Amino acid sequence: MKQTTNSILMIRPVAFRMNEQTAVNNYYQKVLDGLLPATVNAKAQQEFDVFVEKLRAVGVDVTVVDDKENSDTPDSIFPNNWISLHGNGDVALYPMFAENRRLERREDILDTLEEKGFVIDNIMDYTSAEEDGFFLEGTGSLVLDRENGKAYCALSPRADEELFIEFCEDFEFTPVIFEAFQTVNKERKLIYHTNVMMCLGETFAVICADCIDDKKERKMVLDSLKGDDKQVILITEEQVNNFAGNMLELKGADDRRYLVMSDSAYQSLTKKQIAQIEEHVTILSSSLDTIEACGGGSARCMMAEIFLPRE
Numbered sequence: 001m002k003q004t005t006n007s008i009l010m011i012r013p014v015a016f017r018m019n020e021q022t023a024v025n026n027y028y029q030k031v032l033d034g035l036l037p038a039t040v041n042a043k044a045q046q047e048f049d050v051f052v053e054k055l056r057a058v059g060v061d062v063t064v065v066d067d068k069e070n071s072d073t074p075d076s077i078f079p080n081n082w083i084s085l086h087g088n089g090d091v092a093l094y095p096m097f098a099e100n101r102r103l104e105r106r107e108d109i110l111d112t113l114e115e116k117g118f119v120i121d122n123i124m125d126y127t128s129a130e131e132d133g134f135f136l137e138g139t140g141s142l143v144l145d146r147e148n149g150k151a152y153c154a155l156s157p158r159a160d161e162e163l164f165i166e167f168c169e170d171f172e173f174t175p176v177i178f179e180a181f182q183t184v185n186k187e188r189k190l191i192y193h194t195n196v197m198m199c200l201g202e203t204f205a206v207i208c209a210d211c212i213d214d215k216k217e218r219k220m221v222l223d224s225l226k227g228d229d230k231q232v233i234l235i236t237e238e239q240v241n242n243f244a245g246n247m248l249e250l251k252g253a254d255d256r257r258y259l260v261m262s263d264s265a266y267q268s269l270t271k272k273q274i275a276q277i278e279e280h281v282t283i284l285s286s287s288l289d290t291i292e293a294c295g296g297g298s299a300r301c302m303m304a305e306i307f308l309p310r311e
Contacts, residue, residue: 001087001146003202006251007061007306009085009113010052011104013077014067016044016294043290048077051286051302055260058284059253063116063306065109076104077291078301080195081137085113086171087146087307089121094138095129097158102130118308124170126163134160136167140193140301145200148228149173152221154180154194154211176224178217180208182237188213195300197240201249201259204231204280208240233276235269242268243288243298248305249281257281262288262298 015037055062067076075081075098082105084092091110096102105127110120126136136142141159143152151173153164161177168175180197181188191197191211198207205225212218225232235244247261259281266285269277277283285299292298 001149002307003145003147003200004249004251004257005305005307006059006255007063007118008055008250009063009065009079009083009109009304009306010048010302011076011079012048012064012066013041013044013074014069015072016041016074016077016291040290040294044077044294047286047288047291048302051288051299054284054286055250058256058258060250060258061306063113065112068106071103072100073104075101075295075297077295078140078297079104079109079304080301081140081193083109083304084138084142085118085304085306085308087309089119089309090124090171091120091122091308092124092138092167092171093127094141095127095135095163096137097135102127113306113308117311118306119311120308126167129160129163134163136160136163137193139305140195140297142167143194143198143200144173145228146307147202150176150224150228152176152178152194152198152200152224154178154191154197156190156192158192159194176221178212178221179214180211181213182211182240191240193297193301195246196243196297197245199245199247199249199259199300200230201280202257203229204233204277206233206235206245206247206277208235208237208245210237211240231276231280233273235273239265239268243292244268246298246300248300248303250303250305258284260284260299260303262286262292264289264292265298
């Protein structure tokens with residue numbers, strides 16, 4: 001199974017703002033004082049459009065779907081949390097922590113993908129777990145090593161262990177389970193999504209090992225990555241705060257590999273880290289300041305990878 005794809009799904013926002021329902025455990029979100037909601041949304045749309053342009057310019061196949069007008073879906077720009085699209089034709093739909101994020105799941109998006117020639121054979125629907133208060137937020141909660149058949153998951157209020165194991169059984173992944181923390185007002189709190197503190201490429205991994213407080217768990221995760229011959233590139237918690245863990249490897253034209261990240265993530269990296277990354281891939285970055293501040297998510301969260309077979 002290949003690790004990287006050339007095709008992604010992105011949702012253009014119409015009512016982007018800070019989501020008060022997710023802010024309860026996403027400590028990266030901020031209120032931008034003095035900005036009207038319409039201004040915040042316009043800035044987010046501008047960042048989104050420039051980002052899509054940069055991706056398309058290097059040959060990434062981007063399917064853009066507009067969010068629906070008049071829907072209370074401030075986080076729709078982050079589709080990777082509610083859907084994943086797999087190489088065997090399976091689509092997984094995930095249970096979401098915030099009630100207003102459940103409105104992001106749309107069947108018409110699947111129709112759009114089929115119209116583009118992608119084949120959907122089967123829908124694995126985990127969303128009924130919401131009724132019991134259990135959540136697993138897609139490739140936010142799951143960082144998948146498709147080639148080596150492993151799924152990494154930092155448990156949190158948005159990543160339930162039993163659901164994660166069920167997913168791994170259904171999709172034939174070996175689970176790698178740990179807890180990751182960040183310091184909030186001098187307290188250690190669980191990081192809400194795994195993909196904030198780690199990213200997996202074909203031949204490397206970017207990870208903040210310092211977020212894994214338990215030494216045995218930390219060693220287990222690092223051993224797992226190194227055992228699969230991935231070069232481990234360590235980042236700091238301060239860099240995680242600048243979304244340096246929230247990156248995604250994609251293929252552009254001629255199968256050239258890119259590591260896609262925000263400008264703030266790129267600017268937080270040291271020269272040594274940049275050199276380590278560039279041994280493997282070309283870096284592509286874009287300014288996502290408004291989206292990061294209000295949404296508490298970055299480049300990786302905005303892209304739902306499409307591995308579906310084509311007709």
